[in-house]
Amino acid sequence: MMISALLTAGAGSTNAHQLITPDGASNKSARKFEYNDERFADLQMLRYRVDGFDQLSLKQKTFIYYLQEAALYGRDILFDQNGKYNLRIRKMMEDLYINYKGDRKSQNFKAFEEYLKRMWFSNGIHHHYGSEKFVPQFSRKWFQDVAVCSDEIAEVIFNPAIMQKRVNLADGEDLVKTSASNYYENVSQAEAEKFYAKQKAEGNPLRPVMYGMNSRLVKNENGEIIEKKWTANGMYGTAIRKIVENLKLARPFAEDEQQQKVIDLLISYYETGNLDTFDQYSIAWVENTEPLIDFINGFIECYGDPLGLKCSWESLVNFKDLEATKRTETLSANAQWFEDNSPVAPEFKKEKVKGITAKVIKAAILAGDLYPSTAIGINLPNSDWVRAEHGSKSVTIGNLTDAYNKAAKGNGMMQEFAYGPEEIKLLEKYGDLTDDLHTDLHECLGHGSGKLLEGVDGDSLKAYGSTIEEARADLFALYYLADPKLVELGLMPDAEAYKANYYGQMQNGLLTQIVRINLGNNIEEAHMRNRALIARWAYEHGKKDNVIELEKRDGKTYVKINDYQKLRGLFGELLAEVQRIKSTGDFKGAQTLVETYGVKIDPELHKEILDRYAKLNIAPYKGFINPVYTAKRDAKGNITNVKISYTEGYAEQMLRYSKDYSTLPLINE
Numbered sequence: 001m002m003i004s005a006l007l008t009a010g011a012g013s014t015n016a017h018q019l020i021t022p023d024g025a026s027n028k029s030a031r032k033f034e035y036n037d038e039r040f041a042d043l044q045m046l047r048y049r050v051d052g053f054d055q056l057s058l059k060q061k062t063f064i065y066y067l068q069e070a071a072l073y074g075r076d077i078l079f080d081q082n083g084k085y086n087l088r089i090r091k092m093m094e095d096l097y098i099n100y101k102g103d104r105k106s107q108n109f110k111a112f113e114e115y116l117k118r119m120w121f122s123n124g125i126h127h128h129y130g131s132e133k134f135v136p137q138f139s140r141k142w143f144q145d146v147a148v149c150s151d152e153i154a155e156v157i158f159n160p161a162i163m164q165k166r167v168n169l170a171d172g173e174d175l176v177k178t179s180a181s182n183y184y185e186n187v188s189q190a191e192a193e194k195f196y197a198k199q200k201a202e203g204n205p206l207r208p209v210m211y212g213m214n215s216r217l218v219k220n221e222n223g224e225i226i227e228k229k230w231t232a233n234g235m236y237g238t239a240i241r242k243i244v245e246n247l248k249l250a251r252p253f254a255e256d257e258q259q260q261k262v263i264d265l266l267i268s269y270y271e272t273g274n275l276d277t278f279d280q281y282s283i284a285w286v287e288n289t290e291p292l293i294d295f296i297n298g299f300i301e302c303y304g305d306p307l308g309l310k311c312s313w314e315s316l317v318n319f320k321d322l323e324a325t326k327r328t329e330t331l332s333a334n335a336q337w338f339e340d341n342s343p344v345a346p347e348f349k350k351e352k353v354k355g356i357t358a359k360v361i362k363a364a365i366l367a368g369d370l371y372p373s374t375a376i377g378i379n380l381p382n383s384d385w386v387r388a389e390h391g392s393k394s395v396t397i398g399n400l401t402d403a404y405n406k407a408a409k410g411n412g413m414m415q416e417f418a419y420g421p422e423e424i425k426l427l428e429k430y431g432d433l434t435d436d437l438h439t440d441l442h443e444c445l446g447h448g449s450g451k452l453l454e455g456v457d458g459d460s461l462k463a464y465g466s467t468i469e470e471a472r473a474d475l476f477a478l479y480y481l482a483d484p485k486l487v488e489l490g491l492m493p494d495a496e497a498y499k500a501n502y503y504g505q506m507q508n509g510l511l512t513q514i515v516r517i518n519l520g521n522n523i524e525e526a527h528m529r530n531r532a533l534i535a536r537w538a539y540e541h542g543k544k545d546n547v548i549e550l551e552k553r554d555g556k557t558y559v560k561i562n563d564y565q566k567l568r569g570l571f572g573e574l575l576a577e578v579q580r581i582k583s584t585g586d587f588k589g590a591q592t593l594v595e596t597y598g599v600k601i602d603p604e605l606h607k608e609i610l611d612r613y614a615k616l617n618i619a620p621y622k623g624f625i626n627p628v629y630t631a632k633r634d635a636k637g638n639i640t641n642v643k644i645s646y647t648e649g650y651a652e653q654m655l656r657y658s659k660d661y662s663t664l665p666l667i668n669e
């Protein structure tokens with residue numbers, strides 16, 4: 001599971017142009033580190049610092065070097081998973097971008113360039129967040145004149161009726177047929193569900209593997225439904241073999257024997273596609289808590305599949321931030337206290353909260369579904385039984401959160417939307433700190449808390465499962481942010497600080513997060529649905545006590561919280577209900593809650609918020625440019641040092657990745 005950054009982490013106004021010398025050449029050596037970089041469409045590119053890398057030992061640097069190579073070699077996989085035409089479109093567009101001899105300042109070319117940059121960002125032709133297909137602002141005629149583009153591909157790019165959404169979660173439709181992601185071919189939702197129900201029925205009921213997570217489900221010419229597995233010798237084999245090659249190079253530099261075992265199991269799983277091996281790998285990984293350096297590399301999260309089965313490829317290489325980790329270790333050490341004292345019904349609580357390890361990490365490289373748009377916290381593995389028996393690893397990614405916060409200073413968002421000076425003061429004083437703590441609580445304790453009743457299938461909530469799970473973790477965090485225990489543990493400075501996070505969350509859920517959505521559209525993404533659900537439920541249920549007000553001044557709506565303690569009580573009530581839904585597999589309950597509070601947007605309010613936001617001229621989405629690692633080698637080829645640099649531009653990085661790390665044929669079947 002992952003947690004994404006809140007919208008309140010906006011971006012400032014500096015941009016790449018300030019980094020260019022007067023003669024127009026980018027002066028790399030003189031370039032000072034800037035958190036904000038290029039801006040286009042609804043996107044702002046940021047940079048993150050990997051402080052502490054230079055102080056690592058040569059062995060550790062070498063380990064990271066090969067792991068980041070293994071990360072970058074998987075890039076093509078995600079492009080193909082996100083849509084079966086994506087690699088062809090990317091190649092064609094990059095060729096045009098590099099070789100175009102016409103007027104590069106013409107409207108058509110500029111619009112094309114923006115489209116390409118958005119496509120790189122999304123790893124495909126659909127919006128990374130809203131999942132709707134991009135609408136090209138350049139003409140089809142111009143494009144087909146200058147690019148080598150077949151009518152078939154032009155239809156995919158230009159015809160709005162084809163492949164409309166990457167992931168469709170609209171209630172009542174065939175979600176498989178109407179989603180453009182490339183996880184199913186020629187099968188209906190009913191056929192896919194039946195296929196996996198059968199696998200599940202035949203498998204181990206106590207320790208089920210994650211059925212379908214590493215394959216494409218296809219109906220062949222004989223009408224048989226088969227899985228095409230993503231393995232070293234199967235689908236995506238050319239990419240997976242490069243990943244394995246670099247994992248093997250990394251292995252001798254691993255930090256301990258257990259970590260070598262982790263790598264061996266991962267390689268074995270990549271070679272065989274065996275899902276039991278994947279569970280063995282997950283267990284070895286979750287138990288490997290000592291090393292400073294850690295990584296994930298594989299098919300991990302299932303947000304891209306409307307049925308929540310197929311996992312998208314991603315990688316993250318990181319090392320521990322020792323100072324900040326003290327914070328999360330304190331939470332983990334007290335995990336049982338939090339579980340015992342939560343407002344959840346006793347039968348849904350864990351008698352013994354197991355193996356929660358929590359740490360703050362620094363990302364060293366982001367790849368696949370974590371690049372350029374990324375999570376700021378991760379809790380893995382996703383297998384319910386592995387989590388129950390062996391625990392999970394929770395991380396918050398400190399250097400990314402820090403970059404968001406630094407980039408957001410002074411963007412005007414707070415001044416425009418906060419109710420008054422008192423709220424602004426609160427947010428300025430405690431906003432960053434309580435956001436960090438919220439993330440820690442969500443990841444370290446929230447996802448790991450509670451249990452399913454015996455015999456309840458972990459997938460019973462179907463398309464509502466992700467939203468309910470995120471709501472559960474967020475509510476756990478919200479409930480405890482206001483608890484005196486946090487002050488007692490030395491994590492909160494005083495009994496007032498939590499109000500900053502309550503205010504930020506309510507303002508975001510009731511008002512500001514919808515700036516990410518086009519007028520007329522519904523909320524689709526699980527984290528956003530969760531935030532709307534919590535804020536609106538609390539607003540509605542607090543009405544009789546006037547807990548939260550939506551006040552209108554000069555045509556502008558503001559959130560006013562009148563009673564923070566009562567609001568905490570409401571969060572507790574909803575937490576108990578959401579946990580009941582999860583623990584009992586109450587699909588109807590999940591559906592009612594999500595559809596009532598998490599999906600629809602009042603069009604009048606939506607328009608007002610969009611207008612106010614537009615005036616601030618802030619990009620609603622952020623993503624990161626990776627640092628570049630360069631290995632120095634001796635005559636024998638051994639690495640003698642690894643240098644890190646932060647000067648590569650966005651397009652430059654994307655084109656280099658396409659040149660050096662393209663591993664797949666353009667058509668994969």
Ligand code: ZN
Pocket residue numbers: 001002003442447469470473
């Ligand atoms: Zn989460």
